[in-house]
Structures are given as structure tokens and as C-alpha cells.
Amino acid sequence: MAAKIFTFLLAGIIWFSTASVVYFFYHESTLQPTSRREIYFRLEGESRTENDKENPRTRVDSEIDGELLGQLGRDVLRFGPGENGQPVLLYGEVKERADDTMRIHNFNMVVSEMVSVQRTLKDTRHKKCKDVAYHLSALPSVTVIIAFYNEVWSALLRTIYSVLNRSPPSLLKEIILVDDFSDNDIVEQLKSTPRRVRSKVKLVQTTKREGVAKARLEGAREALGEVLVFLDSHCEVNTHWLEPLLDAINRDRSTVVAPVIDVIDHETLEYTKSGISRSVFKWDLSIKQSPLSRADLAERESPVEPLRTPVLGRGIFGVDRNHFERIGALDPQMEGWGGESLELSLRVWMCGGNIKIIPCSRVGHIDRVEPPYDFPGGVEASYLHNLGRVAEVWMDTYKRDFYASLPEAQNKYYGDISDRQALRQKLACHPFQWYLEKVYPSLLGTAQDQLVAWGRCHNKQANLCVDTLKAGESKPIGVSKCGKGLPSQAFMVTLDGEIRWEDLCLDLADYRAGHKLTLEGCHGMGGSQEWKHDKPGQIVHRESGMCLDVAGLQTKVLVINVCGDRPTEAWEFAHYKKHKKS
Template sequence: MQKRGSLARDAKANFSPARRRRGLQHPGEGAGPLWVTWDYGAGVSPAGLSSEEALGCRTGVREPGVSCVLCSHLGEEGAAPSCPGLRICPAVGGVGAAVWQCGGSMEVLPCSRVAHIERTRKPYNNDIDYYAKRNALRAAEVWMDDFKSHVYMAWNIPMTNPGVDFGDVSERLALRQRLKCRSFKWYLENVYPEMRIYNNTLTYGEVRNSKASGYCLDQGAEDGDRAILYPCHGMSSQLVRYSADGLLQLGPLGSTAFLPDSKCLVDDGRGRMPTLKKCEDVARPTQRLWDFTQSGPIVSRATGRCLEVEMSKDANFGLRLVVQRCSGQKWMIRNWIKHARH
């Protein structure tokens, strides 16, 4: 299969009225929703198209129905529901990537119709979040190779003892080997290069301070520029990622180039409060770099000051984040992928 270019560029070229009428082959539809595997429930148009463009090439296909067809492609006819080991119909992105890896392709057929008949009783209980995570982790463990950590990061759960029993995947791994499927790296390079790569992550998860038990580092208001301390809840606003480059980023992952990425914590040396900025917008790159070790301080490489917590009647919950002369406060982060080399 020849190497693909930008999906967004290909999409706008491919979705011409003539091609819509006769059907077309386009990698974006198979790859575009893969972010569902990373961050279930986020919203983005297929292949980076605007909402208008996406509506202009309707397929009449619902994701669960497509997923069932894809599972058949992978040698799983008769599976219920959809795929062995999955408790709900899988996110089409996770299985769609597998189709590409195993020599198939995803196609947009605008005149096709796929029916999806709802069951009167669902085969899972009301906690769909648990089963969505379970499916995502199964797909990650079987198909994503060294990139599987991205799924755990997106859900903000540990890679060891994640609290989700995703079952035995040995048969799925054997199927992949039997079909001689390509690597996930090949998929990223040839089908969906727009996906962001976070393989330089050393550690991720909730970050707590020794002086503020029960409170976690939080991105605060989504459109704001101030990190805060907030009661720990483990959701994506409290996802902190520390990279081998020394970046300390807060908030949900921007899993594709079509979504905003998490912001960098910055000490510009001008005030006592750290700011959050788009990493590429930081004037001096060293202002966004930090040194961090487990149960140790978080130190700005630009100023030598420490990220610390101070008591304040004016702050939410009486706690304020500041950068100041180091006083010995310690920070703990939940999950380590690999330890930094010093």
C-alpha cells in the first residue's frame, strides 16, 4: 500500500461531488475516529473535516454497525456482541486501525445504508464508562504496541492494575500474528500521521502536594491560564504529563492535530503565580521546562524557583499555587512509565 499524505488534504480532494456519487476509498474514515480509543466521547469530524463538510458526505452508517462488519473482516463472524471479549460494540477507531494493519482498508460509500437495530435489553449494566474503558484497553493491548500507553494516559489510569479487567487477549494476539498484521507504527506513518505521539512521556496522572492532602494539580477553567489545586477526582482536567524534555503539561490529551493539545506549565519569572500556555507560544523555551522526581520538588529550569502550595484566604479551598524559593515541599505523581536519566 502506498504511503498516504495528510488526511485533511486528501479528504478535501477526495470528497468531490463526482466521487461522492460513485463512492471512494479514503483512509481518513478508518483512522479518523481512532481518538475514540484514546479519549472516549470527545468530538471531532472525520479526517479533520468541518461539520459542514462532514455532513456533505453522509454515509448513513452508525459506528456500532460498522464495528460489527469490521470484526467480521478480522475473522470473528458470529461474535456477540460484535467481537469476542468486548462487552459493547467497539469504538470503530480501534478496530478500524486493525483493519488497516491487517491489509484491509476503510471506504466511504455515500449511497450505502447500514441498519443498526437497538436491543430491548443491553448486554451491559448502566456503567457504560467501565465497558468503554475495557474495550479501549483490549484494543490498545492487542494493536497499539509501544503506543498503548496513550490509551491509559487518555483515561488517566495506571498501566499496572488499572482497575479495569480487560480479560485475556492471548487469542487476539495470536490472530494478529497469524494474519501477519503490520505494526501500529506503520499505521501512524502510512495511514494517520496526524495523530500526536506522546512516547516521550516519563510519568502521568494525578499530582499531589505533601502540604495539601486530598487536593490535586488541575488545569482550572478550560479557557483560563491558571493552574489550580482542586479536590482529586481523576478526570482529564487533572491529567498531568511530564516528558523527557522537561515539559509539565496539564489537561486532556490532544490526540490528533485537529484538537488542541494540553497546555504547558510556565514560570516566566515575572510574578509568583505560574501560568498555563500553549507550549508553542512560550516566548523562551526554558520557561516551560521543569525538573521533577517522585516525592521531590518541582523546580523551574529557567528561574530555579519551586512550584509550591501556600495557604490563602482569597484562594479556592484556601490553597494557592505559587512559584517561589524552594522550602522543601514534595510532589507525588501517580503513574511512571519510565524514569528519567540524570
């Protein structure tokens, strides 16, 4: 009996496999990655004519002709390298060749050439975004501005196609490419693109290297759209990325908007969904992403509502053109790369506007470790020049905190700032103190005049330093081998008794001996986050009266214990400053 059942099952499996193979070959035209023009015609409701077959359109890569794939609503199912945002993994000689290109461009050019310039992406929006309806006729028109220098053609073209394919044609006025004096011939490459693409694209070329700010200004001067959206040249916009940005601007023309930035891996081009975070900066004016705390998440009424952010993160943003011009556009004396987004952000907030992240707008961005190009005078010199302009024009007396955090910026030439100072006066902008109090209060608590101690927190007995261990919010922190300049060991004690690491505070949720400590969002109410320490020695939790301790030299866990004379309770910060509370 068992043998008969086995025979019956085996026959069924063979029959099913045979039928599947026949079905696949019979319907292979609907699955082949090379038949993408066919997909376009089906989406447009057209049939392919004999004339089309005899006169194929110019191809823009080995697989795709010039027609757009109609990806506005959602991407169609396709197969091929990188489709649906999947990673492309290389091996052997191909990987070695790719590694060579990594050193040139700081991302994988070989993989970029393999991936279709019109590849599909997974929809990374929150499901509630799909329930939001927009009246396109009520939204303003847009010009997308993409400035670049020596960009890999496949990456630039993928950026262009993603905008064309996923933007409502009635809203997309134009795409302006600003070539910042590249070495390669972009004109000839653009000529090879289909007419349908060229009809939406303008090319502006500078006559010398200008840098990001000046190049973007060149594009803005040529723009016809009511709204300007600035993108980098190695992006891929996602499904319905544009409508939420325009809707937010339409509601308040003084609002500058930014999408949520998804990550495109620089080696594999894998497209990965990012969590929603704010862009913030430290006193050295470096910008970083700050994930929403549990308190932030609890306060949000909806996961799709716009989120206020102190600064623009990666320079990808949208702004009403008239408002942009009224508040002074971008600083035309910024050089090279860096600082231009921070300068605009401070000006927007301090001069009557606001900045919001729009959760239903998603844009993927290839994050490179550092720019793959140089700039006349050097990238670092132009970066310090730009930051100096930001500090001198906008930070008032708090510029001392910038120079204390970035000493190499002191005594650097930052150019003539009289025009920007006059602009600030003309716009009747708020002081930087107002910005700290109303927009970014967590930074105010870490100003130099608010600190008791800062730097590495060293335990001499264990010869270890307090370390976040990259644990993140609400995870136990501990100790590790001390390192010079490690961000994960840069703690500070404030006048209010908080022990802070960036925007998080050392928190004790359970007052029982042996309990571990975590980093939580700073709530400013003392209690679980208030400590006593103003000189080398014990770090005492004020409310419980217990001491910070190392649980064991092997476990390297940070705990709270009843205070005693144990050497593992003795801590010393790298720097101390005496303060007196008024």
C-alpha cells in the first residue's frame, strides 16, 4: 500500500514539474527581462506594430530601449540584476575589477552598469500612505535640479529615469542637470537618450568648478517650476515620492520639505528601507541622523504625519521657488562641498519658515564614505571655509562652541560675510538662542557653558571606559577598551546632572543593586536621569543614592550598586570645568 502511495505521489510531482516547464516556455515573453518595451506597450494599452519591430528605438543600455515603464503607480514585476532593489553580488575576477572602480568612484561602477537604469523598487512607504489621496490639479509644478561632477553615467541616468517614471507628468515641468565642469562629455551621452527623455531634460554647464551651492544656484536660475526639488546625482526616487512633498509645500509655502532617505548600498546597490529619523548636528556642525525616541513615537498621532527636523540631512529637499529666492536662496560664496544644507536650514528656521520630513515620500540615496573627487584648494579647506561662514553669520556667541569642537576651523579664511549678515538683518531673523530653545533644545544642554565634565569616562581599576557598545536607545551600555576620539565613548555631564551621549541620557529604570543602565531620550525631569559628579570619583544616582559600578572585569557590564569603597566605583572624565549654579 505504501509503495502505491509513493508511486502516485512521484507521478504527480513529475506531471506538475512538466506542466510548469511547458507553461514557463509558453509564457516566457511575459517574464523575460529583455522584453521591457513590450511591458511599456501593455501598460499604455497599445499594441506593437510591425514598424516598431523593423525600427527599434535607441537603447539606453543592453536591455532597455528608451520608453518609460509607467512606474508611477507601482513597479511591474521584472527579473534581472538589482530588480526590486535586490543586491547584486559579484565573485572572482569580476569582483576584483569592481573593487578597482570602488577606489575611483567610492561606489561599485560595475554593479551600476549591470543594473537597469529603469529598475523596479519595492514600495517602502508605510501602508497608510496608500490611503492618502492628492488632487494633482491643485498641486504646484516642479523643477527637479540635479547638480553633479564626474558622475557615473549609469547612476545619473538611473536618477533621471526614476524621476521621469515615478512623477506625475502634469506636475513635472522639467529636470535641470547642472554639470559642474566635469571631465567627461555629458552632451554626447545625453544625445544618446530617447527624445522623450531629452524633451524633459535641460543641461546647464559651468565654465569652471563651482561647488554644490553655486551649481545648484545655476540650476535654480533656469527653473520654470513653482517648486524646486534638489536631488543628488546618485538617487532613485520611490513610488509616489513627489505628491506628498508638493502637498506639504502647497499647504504652507514657507515650509521646506525633505523625503525619508532610504539607503542604496554603495557596493551591491541593494535598496533598503530606512526608519524615520530627524537630521541633527553637533557643535562641530557635522550632521547626523537621530532616530525617533520612544517618547517621540508615542507623541505622534499618525506614522504618516510630517515631522519637524532641525536641519536638512543629505541636501535632498523641496522648496517653493519664490520663498527660496526671498530668503536668499543658497550662500553663493560657499565653496566645494559641505555646509550649504546646514546654512539654509538655520536660515529657514530663524527667518520665519520651518523644515519637515514627509514620511510618505521616499528617496533612495547611495551613501559614499567620502566624496570621490577633489576641489581646487582641497575638499577639507572648502569644508572648513563653509562651516566658518555658517558659524560667523548665524551662531552668534555660540560660535565659540563650534571652534572649541573643531579647533582646526579657527583662523581659517571664510570670505566676506557682509552680504549674508545684511540679509539676516533684512529678514529680521531670530537669534541663534531662539533656535536652540524652540527648534533644537537638546543641543543647548551640551553647550560649553552647560557642562561639568566631558570626554572619555575612565575606570582606572578596570582600565576601561564607558561605551555605548553601539547598543542604541533602551539597550544596556557597558565598558570597553579606551580609545582616543571614539564617538561611542564621548559622554558629558551637564549642569542639570544629566550624563549625556549625543541626544540620549544615562537612565536608571530599576533602583535595585546590580541593575543595568540604558540610554534613553533625555526628558529633563531629573529622577531616573539625574546624577552627581563634578570631580574624579564616584558617579552617584541622585534619587537612589547608588553608585555606578563595573559588574565584573570579564562581563564589562555597567550596573548600579550600593555605594562603598570599591575601586570599580571610581571614575574620571577626560575634562572637567567648575560651575556654580545661580
